[in-house]
Amino acid sequence: MSSRRSSQSGVSRISDDQIIELVSKLRQLLPEIRNRRSDKVSASKVLQETCNYIRNLHKEVDDLSERLSQLLSTIDADSAEAAIIRSLIM
Amino acid sequence: MAFLLSSDPDTSSPELKRKKRTRSAEETNAAPFTSQRQRIKRWRTEREQQIYSSKLGEALRRSRRSGREVRETADRLLAVSARGATRWSRAILSSQRGGAELRKHKKARVTGNGRLKKLAGGIKTVENRRLPAVERKMKVLSRLVPGCRKLSLSNLLEEVSDYVPALEMQVRAMTALAEIIAGEGGGVAPSPADQPGTS
Numbered sequence: 001m002s003s004r005r006s007s008q009s010g011v012s013r014i015s016d017d018q019i020i021e022l023v024s025k026l027r028q029l030l031p032e033i034r035n036r037r038s039d040k041v042s043a044s045k046v047l048q049e050t051c052n053y054i055r056n057l058h059k060e061v062d063d064l065s066e067r068l069s070q071l072l073s074t075i076d077a078d079s080a081e082a083a084i085i086r087s088l089i090m
Numbered sequence: 091m092a093f094l095l096s097s098d099p100d101t102s103s104p105e106l107k108r109k110k111r112t113r114s115a116e117e118t119n120a121a122p123f124t125s126q127r128q129r130i131k132r133w134r135t136e137r138e139q140q141i142y143s144s145k146l147g148e149a150l151r152r153s154r155r156s157g158r159e160v161r162e163t164a165d166r167l168l169a170v171s172a173r174g175a176t177r178w179s180r181a182i183l184s185s186q187r188g189g190a191e192l193r194k195h196k197k198a199r200v201t202g203n204g205r206l207k208k209l210a211g212g213i214k215t216v217e218n219r220r221l222p223a224v225e226r227k228m229k230v231l232s233r234l235v236p237g238c239r240k241l242s243l244s245n246l247l248e249e250v251s252d253y254v255p256a257l258e259m260q261v262r263a264m265t266a267l268a269e270i271i272a273g274e275g276g277g278v279a280p281s282p283a284d285q286p287g288t289s
Contacts, residue, residue, distance in 0.1 A: 014225060018243050022224075025247045029254045047227035050250065054234045057257040064264040065161035071271045072155045080271045084147040087270050088140055 019043045026050045126248060129175055133255035142171055143263040147270075162186060168260050177245075178253045181237020 026046045030053055072080060132138050149163050165182050172179030231250065232238045238249050 014228075014243060019224065022243065022247060025251055029251060044223045044227060047224060047231060050254075051227060051230050051234060054231075054250075054254065054257065057254070057261060058234075060261045061164060061257070061264065062157070062161060064261065064268060065164060066157035067268050068150060068264060068271070069155045069157040069160045071268060072150055072160075075271060078151075081147060081151045083270050083273065084144065084267065088144055 022046070029053070125175075126252070129172075130252055130255050133252070133259045138171065139259050139263045139266075142167060142259065143267050146263065147267055164260060164264060168256055172252070172256065176249055176252045177238055177241070178236045178249050179256075185236070 023041060023043050023046050026049075027041060030046070030049050032049070145167050146164055149167060150160060153159060153163060166186055169179035169182035169186075174180060228243065228246065232241060232246055235246070235249050235253050238246055241249065
């Protein structure tokens, strides 16, 4: 409640409540931190790791996009489609 | 009422879509807990991943195939899967459709709230004693998630909580897709160990 009030009043400080909310929410998203002991993680570290994680995911998507693009250009589209359908049915 | 309007985003007009989005955003805020959790859980289901994989496979079969276009298609389909429920997904769709006008309107609506501008500005000027590192990294994070540059902390957290599992699903699905197609083109029978949707 207080965190909501402080953001609505226009005062832009980040309250302790918000920090707690931030740490707990972000920790759930990160594969490594999830397994660590709960009281050891700072907000700054959690934020840093979230940023790194998202950047890594973006990069993976980029690499996969490249790979898919190359695969599709060398393979007959219909057999690729057929393979996809087969694998989904099975 | 937590169910969100899921009309086909491809056929809605931008204006109508905006009104629907406003309503659904309010509904979401009214009952954020259950519906947000359900949305996030969905990204982790095998079913959702398979739906995405097959849609992506079909779209790639039809479209041109540079790496960048594959990425755009993959992102667009991911955003569509979100069914208008999140800012990041709407931002992807509107930016891909050249929706600069939409963004202008959205900006006006969002910054009309006063607090958001102050949050962005206040990071530099106010509260030096109050964890500048945290606020700095919040800004970085807000730039990594589409459409989230000027959000309050809670809203940004909500978007990130949805965006990350969505991205993870995207990676799993595209990886599986690549293995299926690679298996096919190698001239060898596709390995039975390749299971799409395994996470």
